[in-house]
Every structure is written in structure tokens, then in C-alpha cells.
Amino acid sequence: MKWIVAENYGELSELAAEMVVGEMLTKQKRVNLAITAGTTPIGMYERLTTKVKGKNYLDHVHYYNFDEIPYKSGKQEGITLSDLRRLYFSPAAIAEEQIEILNEKNYQQHDAKIASDGGLDAIVLGIGTDGHYCGNLPGTTRFTDFTTEVPCDERLKKIIVGHFEDPAENPDSYVTLGPRSVMAAKHIILLASGVKKSEAMQRFYHGEVTEAFPASILKMHPNITVIVDKAAGKLI
Amino acid sequence: MKWIVAENYGELSELAAEMVVGEMLTKQKRVNLAITAGTTPIGMYERLTTKVKGKNYLDHVHYYNFDEIPYKSGKQEGITLSDLRRLYFSPAAIAEEQIEILNEKNYQQHDAKIASDGGLDAIVLGIGTDGHYCGNLPGTTRFTDFTTEVPCDERLKKIIVGHFEDPAENPDSYVTLGPRSVMAAKHIILLASGVKKSEAMQRFYHGEVTEAFPASILKMHPNITVIVDKAAGKLI
Amino acid sequence: MKWIVAENYGELSELAAEMVVGEMLTKQKRVNLAITAGTTPIGMYERLTTKVKGKNYLDHVHYYNFDEIPYKSGKQEGITLSDLRRLYFSPAAIAEEQIEILNEKNYQQHDAKIASDGGLDAIVLGIGTDGHYCGNLPGTTRFTDFTTEVPCDERLKKIIVGHFEDPAENPDSYVTLGPRSVMAAKHIILLASGVKKSEAMQRFYHGEVTEAFPASILKMHPNITVIVDKAAGKLI
């Protein structure tokens, strides 16, 4: 595990962007990147947009969303992909052919598709205060799961509903890469910013490997880089 | 996880030998291999000896023992290294410069040494009916451990004593690569032969990830190959 | 350059087979191998057939012919592919989906296809007494060429005609991976056996890099292994 402490959120964002661009620039083959929505990577996407937009020498990069919360009606694209479009794909003008979509219809073929595409070169993850990453919340998936559908009980529905203007769109299930799908990536890049993540990062760093804190498995990966700012890393 | 079922122990041994020789032959840089003693790999070492002995084009291969049970008196080399010499290093005439020793004196520097040597290209493991690998027996190490010293309580002393002609040599502790040291290897090769391993392999394949069955963590590795013969794989 | 001297043709064949199987066994992703027809690899294919036939854990391996001499009438598959079927694909029962065909119709898309397939993991080559490899005979291709069509003048027609029972089938051109296509492979494995190749190997090893001796470029590759038997290597 490589553990990097950035001075602040701006440096964390710059460093994450450089690491992701590094994955793109140092390989001549197709590059497959799974990326995260959420608030932590906003600064990274701003910087990535500048570095990537209009650069046709980055056409060999393919992007994968790693979870999806669909609209119950199915009338529009799900929450994750919509967020990624807003944060990155649209401002960076990423071509549609470079966007590899995971959704509730194709999730059962997703691990095989990724393998056939050559595997994930890197996956960029955030972490929740409860230790979740992608859609792997405590109590939803087991370490042994590959990409899967997670049924939403009342607890999960309450967590998810905030994503929807119309609560009637709150779905009965969502899909996510499971822990084994994530561990199959060649490089895991985990980002955490802010004092509100400091206890989670303490538990990540020092705590045991347990499904009760899903991200704990990630430190077992042979090639994981963790970037925290000083606030998130203050308890280490 | 790549899961390979060999017809029988002979085919398993041949395949394991070919995989190990493959690691040696397909790289021009220094190759670092951690290898196992025990009974499962005896057939592999017989075949490896033929393929390796006297071949100076394999001088770039370095071998690492991954655990050691020392003699309490310290009068002679420990059990694991002695076994490896008898099974492989001596018959294959491996030069002393290619043997990288882990023992009770240097274990605290061992992970750093491996990293500085370029990391393990592959680690060949057996598995016990209790799910142990290297010296990671249930109740001894945590998933989060790197190379460590394991104190021997009465239970462990009973397990280990069979290795010694003179029971007074039974040591108070042994050393082993921890789960994180093993997971840091680029390729894990796990061997299991015989019907007596079939329940362990069933639990390995289908069971949860738990420290109560140490090998369960290994299936989370992005690049693990498991070779079983039909007998060991019959419950999958 | 790794230079390996085998005792004799049998050892060379075994070693080449182990190296090729090593490429297959040490990777979990799709493996792309370009292989050669001709007389040198006959022993290798005999051994490979034993190691590969009926092994479904090698389904991820794809085979590429690297040149093709078509029948002028187009009534049957070309010389190279027919030879590879006879020497290896048929006895080893390689599935048709694993055979990636280069011929006079698709050669212009071939480099792009290989790149899209993930690149060649290894290419196994023989060498002619004139320094040719694949269809890169002196005077036919430049070092800068990718996969290309070579028009057959009278000199080439005389060399090639021996492949055909019916001389009227002697074609006006053949196709071959060019030097840059070969140099793009991740690993080049060059085989040479017998005293009749000893002068060519001397020139390969000690001589200058010149299009007059096409194989001379190959020693500039960052990852080339040369396997000679004692007879072929006697002048080094």
C-alpha cells in the first residue's frame, strides 16, 4: 500500500488527476478506467477536464461506471452515470464510444465484459464514513461477491432516496461491482478528503479486515495507492 | 481466479512445474519466487529439478522460503529451509547466491528486502485441511499482518513438534510471511492434491473470507491460479 | 538479449515449448501468440501438442500466423496456415475460434487487429540462412514496414514454387508481418538449430544491423530470447 498525504484538497485533487492521467499516458494499449461519482473527486474532475478535453491522443481510454442506481420508471439514465456525465464526461467532451455503461440490464455480463476488454487498469474510489465504496455498503455485499444486484430494503431506500427529486423513482434495487470485481483491477486509487473522513481512514489503516467495514478488504490489494489530505489522514 | 483441474497428482505436478518454469523463462529481469515445502509439491520439485539443474540461463532466478521453524538451540538451519534443500535446492544444484533466506533473525527486515529486490514474481503455496498456508494457521495471524513472529503456545507446539527428532528443539516461536506479504506477490499459485484436501478446497472456493480459514483471503488476489487434481476438486 | 545454448535439437525443442507454455500459463488475460511454420519448430510442436491438447484452461490463448503464401487460384487455404494446421492446430485440437488468420484479403487490417486484440504477447520465429524471418527476405521489405504484401519477382517465385505441387498455383505475391509488426511484440523468441544455421547466427550475433540481413534488427528488441543448439551456436 502506498500512502500519500496531500497538504489539502487542492493538492489531493491535482495528485489524483496526475495519477489518472499517468495511467492514460504511460500505456499504448487500450486503457480501462473505472471512476467514481460523489463529492470527493469533484476537484480531480475539474483538473482532468483541462488535461483531457479535446486531446485525441487519449482516444484509447475507456471509462467504466462501477455502480448504478436506476430510476424506478427506467425513463432516464441512472444516478451514477448522470453524475459522471455532469462532473466529467460532458465538460471533458468524452466520446460516447469511450463510455462503457454498467446498468441494471447488463450487470450479469459485466465482469466478463471487463475481462474481455483486458481488465481494469485502474479504479478510482471514494470511501464513505461507514467504509462503503461503490455500492458496497455494510450489510449489502460479501467480500466474495462479483458484480451484483443489491435489493433495497427500507434502510437502503432511505439512504438512496436523496438522489431523486421524485421519491417515487426510488428503485427496488441497484447494481454494483462487488469486492472481487474491484480487487481484480490492476491498480486501486482510493481518495479521502476532510476531517469527516478521518475516523474512517483510521479504521481503514489500522482496523481489521471485516465485511462490517467494506473498504477494509482493499488494503489487501497488491497495488493500492491511498491519497488523503491532512485532515482525512490526521488520526493515522 | 483461474481454476485448473488436473487429472491426477502427476499432471498437477507437471503443470505446476511448467507454470513455475514459465515464470522463469518469460522474463529477462531478476525473477523472485517464494516456494513451499511440505508434501504436495514433491512431484513438482522432481520435475523442476530436471528442468532447472545445470541450466545457467536460469541464474537470474532467486528463491525465497516463506516461513521458518527454527531449532530452539539454533545449532542448525531451520525446518523449512532444510526441507527445501532436500526437496529441491540440493538435487537441482541451486547456487547459494540464489537462495534468499528468511529466518528468526532477519524476519523484521524481510518485507522491505523483498520490495527492494523487486517484489515476488510468484509464490507457490500449499494449503492445509485447516486452511493454513505458510505459517498462517487459524488463530496465529490476522489478515492485516506482514511478515511476523508467531509465539508457540501448547497447541502450536504440539503441531510443530513432529518436525523434530529431539523434542527439546521445539522452539518458542516461528516466523512467517503474513497474509499481506503473500497478497503482495504478483502471482499466487495454490496447489491442492488428494481427497483429504477436498473439503478445504470446497470451503476455499465457496466459503466466506474469514481469518478462521486463512487461505480464504487468497481468492481476493487479482492474479491467483489454483491447481487441484480431481480428488481435491471433487466437491466443487 | 537472452542467449540460451541448448545441448541439442531435443533440448531446444523442449525449452521452446516450455517458454511458449510459460507465456500461456503465467497470464490470466487473453494471450496472443504468433507462431512459425518451417522445419525448426517441428520438435517444439510435438511437445506443445502433448502439453496443450484437450486442456480447456488454455482456451484464452489465440494463435496468429505471421505470413501467408496463397494459392494463386484461391481454391484452398495458403501454405503457412496449412502447415500450421498439420504441425500443430490439428494434432493439438486447437479450436477454430482461437486461430486468427492473416491472409491476402485481410492483411491491410492486420496490425490494427492485433493492436485491438491487445498486442502479441510473444512471437516465435525461425531464421533462414539468408537472415530472413516470416516473409521478410532480403530485398523484399524495409525495416520500416508494417504488415505488407510482397510482389513476387522471378527470384522469389523460384524460392516459393517448391511449396506447390502444381507450379501454376505459384502466386504473384505473398503477405507478411513487417519488421515493425514483429518488433511490436512484447517478447520475441528466435530459434535456430543445426550447423547449417551457424553462419547466420554468427552474423546475427556479431554483425551490423542491416536490411541485407533482415533478422539483424531483432537484436535491438528490448525483450528477445534466442535459443540455439550447440551446432547453430558454434561460431559465437
Add this chain to the structure above:
Amino acid sequence: MKWIVAENYGELSELAAEMVVGEMLTKQKRVNLAITAGTTPIGMYERLTTKVKGKNYLDHVHYYNFDEIPYKSGKQEGITLSDLRRLYFSPAAIAEEQIEILNEKNYQQHDAKIASDGGLDAIVLGIGTDGHYCGNLPGTTRFTDFTTEVPCDERLKKIIVGHFEDPAENPDSYVTLGPRSVMAAKHIILLASGVKKSEAMQRFYHGEVTEAFPASILKMHPNITVIVDKAAGKLI
């Protein structure tokens, strides 16, 4: 060959810096970089300095100079290393342990040292209008050379003398990585900026492979990235 056209020198410098930082950030093992002095990379070093200075998470990066013009008196460090210190090592505060020196005393062990260090992960090169790179000027080295000493005849002395305040310091020879040493790197990054390089880049791109234009061999490398600005690439 990946061919990237930057809008201008600033974009070229930023892109080169990102590519070099990418090599550093995407690997957890020791990273070995050979880097160039000269005028082309000045902008890259300015940006690298910002990205690298004081970042202890980049301690695993080792830097190699790839040629050296010694002072005849031997009273001070040679031209290349002095330039690299001024352009990059000093402003970026690179630790002395990370600087791996090639000079007239150790050049005969240099290829072996690099191999033992794990090989060059990347080498950053400029190109002269005469097609030279490192100290491989037309008429000095052959494609087949490894790291070597080049005796300075009158022609070379005239080219080199401009580096010295005191012409009496003009040495009788200099040392340089040879073409095979450069081709052994895992990634070649070639930079060219400005209209004065446009004819050289045209010859590089379209011309034959010939020792009369030393850089011509580099396009045979399986993993070369060329970054030109519009001015340098205008004839392609």
C-alpha cells in the same frame, strides 16, 4: 509508435512532465528514469520541479544521466550532470541517493548496473537536427553498441568545445548509452520542439533506418511515444 502533436512548446512541456510523473505515480516499485539535458526539456523540468519538489512519496524514483562529457582535468563533475543539476536536481531538491551517475570511470559497468537495478522504466530523449540522441552522433556509434566511450576527433571536439569556458578542458572522449542500451528501456519518450527540428522529425517519421541518422532506430521500439509541437511536426 504513439505520435502526439502538442499545440505549442508549453503544452509539449506540460504533457512531457505529466508523462514522466505518470511513470512515477503508477508504479509502487522502484522507478528508474533516464533523462536528458539540453534545451528542449527546460519547460518540462520547470513543471516537474513543481510536481516533484518536497514530495517524499516520490523517493522511489531514481534518475540516470545517459551520457557525460567529462572535464579533461577531471576537476569537476561533467557537463551533462552539471546541466541536470542546474535544470532539475537542484531546484527540485532531488536527494543524492536518487541520482545514479554515469561517467567516464564507471561506464563499462553501466548496462549491467541498470539491469541489476531493474531496468529503465522510461528514458526521455531529445533529438538533434542531425538525428543524434544522447551522445550517439552520426559516425560515432553503431546500432549494435551498448554503453561506450566515444573518442573525440577534431570534428567532435569542435562540436563539444562550446560546453567549456576553458577550451583546455575539452576532453579526448565522452561516454554515452549506446543504441542498444536505449532500446532496452521499457518506454522511450522522444521530445522535439520548434521549426528547426521539423526536417529531422520528417526524416525520423518517414525515413529509413540508418546509422547515418541515429534516431531512426528508435521507431522500431515496441513502446515509443513521440511528443512534438506543431512547429516540429509541420512536415509530417
